[in-house]
Amino acid sequence: MVLLLKNANVFKGNKFQKLDVLIKDSQIHSLGNSISYNGADRVFDFKGKYFLIPGFVDVHVHLREPGFSYKETIKSGTMAAAKAGYTAICPMPNLNPAPDCMENLKAQTDIIKRDAVIDVFPFGTITKGRIGRGECVDFSSMKNDVIGFSDDGTGVQTEELMKEAMEKCASIGSIISAHCEVNELLKGGYIHDGEYCKAHNHKGICSESEWAQIERDCKLAEETDCQYHVCHISTKESVDIIRKAKARGVKVTCETGPHYLTMCDKDLQEDGRFKMNPPLRSEEDMKALIEGVCDGTIDVIATDHAPHSVEEKSKGLEKSAMGVVGLETAFSVLYTKLVKTGIISLEKLVTMMSVRPREIFNIEGGIIEEGAVADLCVLDLEKEWVVDPEKFVTMGRATPFEGWKLQGENLLTILRGEIKYESI
Numbered sequence: 020m021v022l023l024l025k026n027a028n029v030f031k032g033n034k035f036q037k038l039d040v041l042i043k044d045s046q047i048h049s050l051g052n053s054i055s056y057n058g059a060d061r062v063f064d065f066k067g068k069y070f071l072i073p074g075f076v077d078v079h080v081h082l083r084e085p086g087f088s089y090k091e092t093i094k095s096g097t098m099a100a101a102k103a104g105y106t107a108i109c110p111m112p113n114l115n116p117a118p119d120c121m122e123n124l125k126a127q128t129d130i131i132k133r134d135a136v137i138d139v140f141p142f143g144t145i146t147k148g149r150i151g152r153g154e155c156v157d158f159s160s161m162k163n164d165v166i167g168f169s170d171d172g173t174g175v176q177t178e179e180l181m182k183e184a185m186e187k188c189a190s191i192g193s194i195i196s197a198h199c200e201v202n203e204l205l206k207g208g209y210i211h212d213g214e215y216c217k218a219h220n221h222k223g224i225c226s227e228s229e230w231a232q233i234e235r236d237c238k239l240a241e242e243t244d245c246q247y248h249v250c251h252i253s254t255k256e257s258v259d260i261i262r263k264a265k266a267r268g269v270k271v272t273c274e275t276g277p278h279y280l281t282m283c284d285k286d287l288q289e290d291g292r293f294k295m296n297p298p299l300r301s302e303e304d305m306k307a308l309i310e311g312v313c314d315g316t317i318d319v320i321a322t323d324h325a326p327h328s329v330e331e332k333s334k335g336l337e338k339s340a341m342g343v344v345g346l347e348t349a350f351s352v353l354y355t356k357l358v359k360t361g362i363i364s365l366e367k368l369v370t371m372m373s374v375r376p377r378e379i380f381n382i383e384g385g386i387i388e389e390g391a392v393a394d395l396c397v398l399d400l401e402k403e404w405v406v407d408p409e410k411f412v413t414m415g416r417a418t419p420f421e422g423w424k425l426q427g428e429n430l431l432t433i434l435r436g437e438i439k440y441e442s443i
Contacts, residue, residue, distance in 0.1 A: 020436060023059040027071040027397070030369055031387045037067055042393040045435035049389055063431070063443065065397070072369050073385045074106025074137075074394040074432060076376035077346065078196070079171070079250055079274060079321035082108075082139070085126050086115025091326040091414045094134040096346075099324075099413035101440040103346045104396035104429035107138040107382055111171035117149040118142070119156045124164055137434055138394075140166035140382065142196060145184050151176045151202075158187045166380050167194035171250060172296075174200035174232050181236060185245035194380065195240075196248040199232035199257075200297075210336055211298040215284045221336060224298055230256035237264035237271055248379060249273035251323050253297040255307030262316040272379050274319040275308050277349050278419055281356045291332040291339025292417040295325065299419075312371070313363060318379060320371045322349045326415025344415035348406055350398070351425035359426060365400075397431035397443075404428060 022042040029038040029050070039054040040047060056062050065071075077100065083091040093110075100108050110127075118124040124143060131139045143165040147154045151173035158168060168188060175181040175197065188195050205228055210216050212223025233249055237260060240247035249261060252275050264271045278295065283305040287293050311317040325342025332339050350372065357363050377385035384394040406423045408416040432440040 020061070021059045022433070022436065023054060023056060023062045024071060025054070025062065025064045026067050027065045027069060028067065029387055030070070030072040030366070033366055033370070035070065035366070040071060040387070042433065042436045045393055047387060047389055047391045047393050050387070068399070069430065070398040070400060071387070071395055072398065073373040073387060074396045074434065075104045075350065075372045076107045076382060077105055077321050077324065078109045078319060078376045078380055080108045080110050080324040080346065081113065081326065081342070082110040083326060084114070084130055090328055092134065093130050093139065094136070095412065095414050096324070097134070097136040097139060099346045099411065101136045101432045102412050102429065104350060104398065104432055105137060105346065106384070106394040106396070106432065106434045107140060109140045109142060109166050109380065111169055112142050112144045112149055113172040117144050118165070119144040119147050119149060121160055121164070124161060128164065136439055140380070142167055142169045142171070144168065145170045145175055145195065146180070149173060152180065155180065155184050155187060158193060159191050162191045162193050167196045167248070169196040169198065169250070171196070171198040174198055174202065176202060178235055178239065182239050182243065185239050185243040185247065189243050189245040194246040194248055196250055197232070197236055198250045199229050199236065201228045201231050204228035204231070209294065209298070209341070210287065211284045211300045213284045213301050215287045226254040226256060226300065226304070229297055230254050230260060233257050234260050237261065237269055240271055241267065241269045244270065246270045251276050251279070251297060251321070252308070252317070253279050253300045253304060255304045258307045258311040258316055262311065265316065272318040273316070274321040275317050276321060276323050277345060277352045278343065279305065279308055280312065281352055282419060286419070287336070289335055291334055291336065292343060292421060293419050294336050294339050294341055295323070295343050296341040309362060318371070318375045320349070320353065322346055324413070326413055327417060329416060332417040343417050343419055344411065344413050345418070346413060347411050348418060348420045348425070350429065351404070351427045352420055352423070354400065354427040355425045393433055393436040395433045396429050398427060399430050400427050402426065402428040
């Protein structure tokens with residue numbers, strides 16, 4: 020298919036330029052100011068209104084298949100991602116069976132090949148069974164079939180085991196993407212150990228349960244020269260530890276989620292749609308995360324899209340399952356709350372959602388120039404809408420953003436020159 024996108028605001032060279040883009044044979048064939056219509060199967064004239072950017076990449080999602088397809092499927096999750104402008108997502112390995120060997124990984128990749136609407140690059144586990152202790156997996160046997168290694172949902176509990184994992188990953192040029200959580204510090208907690216927790220007699224999760232493992236792992240990454248990525252950071256101490264480690268030259272990168280940048284424990288309600296792990300922290304933590312975005316300490320914004328059934332999320336803060344959905348709201352929440360308010364630029368947001376994830380995890384794309392792969396999305400920044408979970412494509416319905424009035428929406432998703440979602 021040959022596509023011609025005319026009069027678009029194109030993200031090229033880290034800035035927006037008004038250009039025409041001709042897409043042919045899965046690639047960007049040419050860019051210019053007056054490309055002719057000749058030979059195009061489809062022509063879109065955006066009339067300077069819409070913004071063309073590299074497709075979003077989410078390096079932290081849960082697609083729940085195999086093992087938990089009543090929560091989400093690879094098909095429903097990738098359809099939701101395509102609607103939101105994502106051209107690639109990286110699912111975490113808390114599955115059944117856990118992808119801790121090639122046989123178990125194949126159970127997942129067979130479904131990906133059959134059902135995925137966009138690119139899906141799975142993680143393998145760090146430990147056998149994804150239990151955060153015991154034995155490391157055979158990293159070298161899976162390295163060519165996974166995007167990296169993670170025990171997401173579980174922290175690696177001993178320094179010795181994490182050091183072994185980092186040494187082995189460093190030796191094969193792979194990446195550790197770590198969920199940092201010290202089990203012995205959890206003590207039955209399920210929301211942040213802050214003001215709301217105390218006022219409503221809940222059990223709290225202390226910040227140290229996150230940052231203590233990040234501190235340990237940054238030192239280990241420095242010793243082993245391993246490429247180390249920290250999942251969903253939520254505390255001010257985490258930001259500070261990673262900032263200092265980067266200054267020392269440690270190969271550390273990190274992500275946070277839209278909810279941690281736009282909400283805090285003051286926003287909690289007695290509702291399972293506000294329960295996730297890590298939890299919404301204090302206002303001070305939220306401000307530190309925003310500062311980390313602004314100064315480059317935080318590299319990537321990932322959703323930690325984590326669907327559950329309605330029943331699992333209907334049991335209040337104490338008893339609901341941890342996890343909220345985020346693919347279909349991510350860009351709009353961040354554009355509305357961070358870009359429209361002047362906290363960061365649109366270019367910065369695109370870099371964090373489209374460019375840096377590809378750089379860190381070595382995923383093709385992220386640039387719009389002649390010869391580059393045509394993985395793109397088209398944004399209407401003026402479109403206003405209200406978050407209604409019943410209109411989601413994902414099977415998950417639990418979102419803390421329900422009822423929010425947002426601005427900005429994806430209209431078109433293109434993967435290797437093929438239209439995967441269209442709403443123009």
